[in-house]
Amino acid sequence: MKRTIRTTALTVGALIAALGLQAGPAQADTTAPRIDLRVLVVSDGGPATDAIAAELDSTGTPYTTVDLTSATRQVIDAGFLADTVDGRPRAKFQAVVLPDDNPFAAGSTEMAALASYEQTYAIPQVDAYTYARPQAGLNVPTSGGYSGSIDGVQASVTDAGRAGPFGYLKGAVPFEDNSPSVSESYAYLSTPAPGADFTPYVQAPIPGTGTQGSLIGEYRHDGRRELVVTFVYNQYQEQFRLLSRGIVEWMTGGVHLGASRNYFAVHVDDVFLSDDRWDTQLNCTPGDVDCTNQSGTPNPIRMTAADVDYATAWEQSRHFTLDLVFNGSGSVDQRADDNGVDQLADRLIADRNQFRWVNHTYTHAFLGCEQNTTVVPWTCATNPDGSTRWVSRQTIDDEIAGNRAWAQAAGLPLDNGELVTGEHSGLRILPQQPDDNPDLAPALADSGVRWLASDASRDPGQRQVGPAVTVPRHPMNVFYNAGHAAEEVDEYNWLYTSRAQGGSGLCEDDPATTTCLPAPLDTGTGYQDHIVPLETRIALGHVLSNDPEPHFIHQSNLAEDRIAYPVLNGVLDGCDALFADNTPLVNLRMKDIGAELQRRSAWKSALDAGQVTAYRIGGAVTVQAPNGTDVTATLPTGTTVGTGAFGTAYAGEVSGWTPSAGTALTFTLPSSAAAPAHTAHSGARPTAPAPRTRVPAGLNRQVPAAPKS
Template structure:
């Protein structure tokens, strides 16, 4: 099947390989500290010698984020959002902000002392902008209610029960150890296997700054190391993340900088939030990964390494005729056997999005009555997952008028409006492919659809709106979930009565079946004209970066596989159920998709415990999960609090579907919860308007069950603010617009 270059899989979004080429950007605070030297933050002790712990308090399930705008605070906000955890931001930079005092932190309640926040996240232990009185009020609150604190990035010292650091500087690439203490139920990191590698995307760039130190022997103070690492060039172990406890309050501190895009932060921050919330919270945590292989049963046009073009698309037919041998790639029976064995060995399913006309085309071209590829799939059809990809892969948007070498525009009516593909044609494409699947025993998802190149949906710049005939055709064929391109539209939206399921394109291009083809096209797109490339990277410096040409011998395994692994894993560990997509051409000849998938799964399984498997949703499941996530994040029409060993969830609007995460052993109405993931009991409960649901979770350490006191919160003076730089800017770079790339390639 011919596709325009950079449309569909390899396709609509080439992420810059220089997503790894970042620039060092020191935050204003860190820059000032570098110039000024260590900053001493002195905390004033409370007037009382001891703090009375609240007896049987109510604790609202909401996190307070005290923000100074720094990258690590932004990172925690992102993580809370991804997991759907309710939180409130207090911006220290905001004029007229509320004062942090007892009135801000607690609620008047006739039944019990009532805390408004179950945990607090701070930039450091004593951020600029908070007064000593506010710090005192916050610490007394924490001591009274047993509310924990995360300090995002600190300089280790006496204020955290630490000795002065034995190392400070670059921590990129360090192999961090998650300690046995961290993996206890109390400390929330049991979802990890034991080792997490800190990012080192570009060896030429210092991506994260950090300190390594050891716990000091301080009377009345304990330090529990959660994550440790060996200082570069030494055999000395130091603490990267630990819990300080002075008998009155607990504070988790990090001595390394991160931002929201770094994978080690994405991996470790979940455990820190589990610790912060004592494992009781609203929201959901899971790691998702699914891969769709488009055009199964069809043949995909191939990249021509000599002409730097795609046969039958933007190649000059007089020089590179598309009917010559070797211009397309179509799977063969041995590829089906390989796929089945691979899926069994790796316990992972690839979703086959199929086009029935591929078989009809094969029968016609070969003048035969039997398709060996279809027969190979039919022998074990139930072993595979299938998705309707329309019968002929027809473009379902506007009628195209082609220009030179693959360029096109929409045909127009006399009034200037686009000429749309008809509802009848769209309906026929969907229904005929369903009939084909039924006839041959392909167990496809009945309500899911992937249109050819996501056509029918708007696709700028040529197609500015959806084909108005698409929505009624989807309704007529009972389609509830239709694929979209996440590089164009990341968020789910309605198309008539259906919803989109955004899919991430992987840069394993649709028109490549060998490593040489993949590297050659990569070089064409991402190298300068002087280096033999298209110059796209030069013409679009704001969206991509030129690279040194890759070796066609080693470039695929040494460069493309690692970068695609990193990009995909950032989605997987980001609580993101959006599927990824490639093409059937990537499953034949050199079978270039499998090394990428194996690397992704290997890295994941080397990091996460068996209790936290990667989830492999169908398209329908992915769409449903996206809907649940977005509905909860956008509305959050429920509140919850902990009291006397129970959690009560109440609807605040017209009812809500609420994700709940509780410690293992929790019950609802005396019954165990229905699902367990990452060692947690999870539930998604529908709470009707005005209704509530109660869970039993036992005593968790908030407040006390009888009258008791704790020592006054620790008084200290020391360097609590890091003096080193923060992190490099790791934000994903914008992608090359597919149309721009196509023109440049032509």
């Protein structure tokens, strides 16, 4: 990425010494400072600094927090910010994040220390959310600008932003407008102050003027560089998720530990089986263990050969691969009932290489405790001594092996290290079964299973189960028991409306459920008008959060009305519209997702334990981590490690994992990636404290409640 180097009338030798530029081989200049790859986050407890910290957590980028609201916090002074190591000056932080352009009292020695530190080591500063004013390089909003809500506004990345830190975006930055009763985004829109060296990167129209106002821009003054952000946000909002990568890119100059991608994978469960159908009169699903009234006429949902043709054509048009999570007994039963005919299986097997395949056990049996279904909700059956009666190890072995044997006979390309049990059974399910089936781990060892799916809404976070590690999956509120949009809406209404409105009362019992409805949806339009946009936004939020965990739906959702596709298209279309070609979706299979999560966990543990050392001197980055812990970093294109190229291309840079043997790894940056430049500073005092900025109510996370799937 091209960068502009700003210089003053220093001699060439002095400039090289001041900036840590290379005068030949990497680290040849012994006077170049060491810049530790760590960010300083000075927090006031507001949502903006918390959001940036959450982004750093997500990417695996180390940072130190100073909490301004704590009476016992660290005092920021010269010794806290810098020192000397082995005779070389060391800057302990590669970037500084402040709540605003100056959160300290007038005449603060801490702000003076920060300003001097930034000037000396060319350390950039992010003003997480600040008032537009001349001290931040902008006119005040009352001088032809605007202050107020920008809910639903379409912002855009400027040419400078696309050529710089936001080059991974196509240009559009839509601001959410999810509730007409809540101010979700408040901003100060303004133009650069007269004479200010200010470059807008992201801007939006100033109402009634025909002029664009800055939302994010770079202000250069007094030998310092600030990224000035003039809108408030939280870590869950789409606009922040779109821009967070660029904020980190700007503050680190594209050289930092950690990495992120836009991940999206979709598992389709119960393939070859039929799924029970929601009964709109009984408000339950006959055949389900929790349906007290089993008088409904069975009317199962099963894909057809035409649905397979649609799925393969859809995959090819979207350049996306679905993971089919299958139960072989479904085809065996179908052939037994139809004189050996199963057109669905024939078509899927013929097109088997169009999909990825995952073992879902042979019959979809429940593999936890033996269920007592004579009561609702069901309970675990017990032995005479009161102990839990568990499904046996042999049964689990047979379910895994039987499906493998069927897949082998059908010629399905299967990875035997992956497993999804029926309803994620065998794993703990609260409240009925608080513990894993003790026979599950030995059975996984019998079968060589390394990656076991879990339900992220019930069992979040990766954990060990015998020889296997769980891979949490996000459930979509596209229900397993709905083949038609009207059925989906009817069940949605039942779940998320009040008892007085004919609903289940779930929201009355648990008001924190954010999918609650003020009134029932129209069964004819509610799916497309309400459920699809909401589910798209939730799934897209996972994609934009560097979250590789897969989503799961069911084969029923690819049948009949094919209700899954509007949501999937919404996610894919959203990414296509927002991101440049250099930032594609990453569509991994289950074992690769599991490995990514496992590496992240080890990396986080090493960071938390203080076992990672990383710094830059001129054109060389040195990282040392514990033996066996893979190192993750994002670096400029052309970076090498040892004798080979580092990483894979993504979002205009290269990033990835490199194994560590416990000794120092040296990454050599390309000659184009010069150390950050700065002007000779005048020694000017820091500006006056920023006025208090407005943070509107309602900036809270939305967490959907997921029904049983």
